[in-house]
Amino acid sequence: MRRGASRDKPGARVVQPPVVYVHGLGSASTVYHAHVAADPRLATRRQLFVDLPGHGISDRPSGFRYTLEDHADALAAALDAAGAVGADIAGHSMGGAVAIVLAARRPDLVSRLVLTEANLDPNPVPKAGSSGIASYNEDAFVRGGSFAAVLERVDPLWAATMRLADPLALHRTAVGLVRGTRPTMRHLLMSLPIDRTYLVGDVDNDLPGRAELAASGVRVEVVPNAGHNIMFDNPQAFINAVAGEAPRVTADAYKS
Template sequence: MRQTDFDGRGSQVRWTQTPGAEPARVYVHGLGAASAVYHAHVAARGELAGRRSLFVDLPGHGISDRPADFGYTLEDHADALTAALDAAGVRGAELVGHSMGGSVAIVLAHRRPELVARLVLTEANLDPHPPTTAGSGAIAAYGEEEFVT
């Protein structure tokens, strides 16, 4: 497991990785998930083998810290992911983002294009007018207490 500070106050974003050829492939999970659990079976497929792969858990998910004073916006998550990629020495990566992770990957690619050579987005919530009913947009509108109970 690797880790780095992402907020200047000691909160850690953590990731696991497998060795392999560069450029790295970085997996970014969606809301309520964790990267290693969600993406390891995909990275293990023969046609994807041989690349350095990072499984980053965004703040509040998996093995990363969950600071109470973190904003948890897409931009905040992109900053935390940027800290992880900088600490890991990643440049020109292929970012594989699912759901909210895809949206975070887009923000990161816009802000730091040198970190990203390719975006692979699955169900990345790109609708500018999301439905107000079922779906991850509606789920994301809940506060933590409402979501958990």
């Protein structure tokens, strides 16, 4: 089992669970989350920024399959090594899908999930980054120039971290994300007996099945003035959620 790399920001000796940040596809945890860590509501907490295998500063083994389950097992190994049990996991996009799988496989490691536009279903729409990357043949993406072409098309923020990812790892991770899990990430999330918050930005606000999620106990929060990268677009709302201060939304507030 390979471990993802993590950076650990110790907090004061307060009896609170550690916060673990898990990035999205082609991203890196510190870039997307370090700016929120100094907020007074989080600064006293132990905080870990984990780069999944093939991303950021982590190892990039060529023999790794990079499925969601593999990433979850690597995340578990990193948390075991750090002694971070019962953590609050803040997972963005693909990282949220990995966090869901982790919570299902290793419930001892997770006490709460804060998911930012996490992938819940296999075969996302073609406009999604994972679907676009997975549509390439692996060899063409890794050695045929397709990776460079994708870097030219994505927005500059994503490109800045994606270029740090290993092309093989990025492609296999995208394929694994498109394939999803069985049961699906959505069904795993709905069955978890822990506190769960799902953040969706109001720019698209295209979360399907939200009433069903809310009915299962998932707290769905629509964040104003935010797109997919809520931690940048509305950092205070993101911090509120990670700190456990997000307002509760009832199931009857949604129609789907």
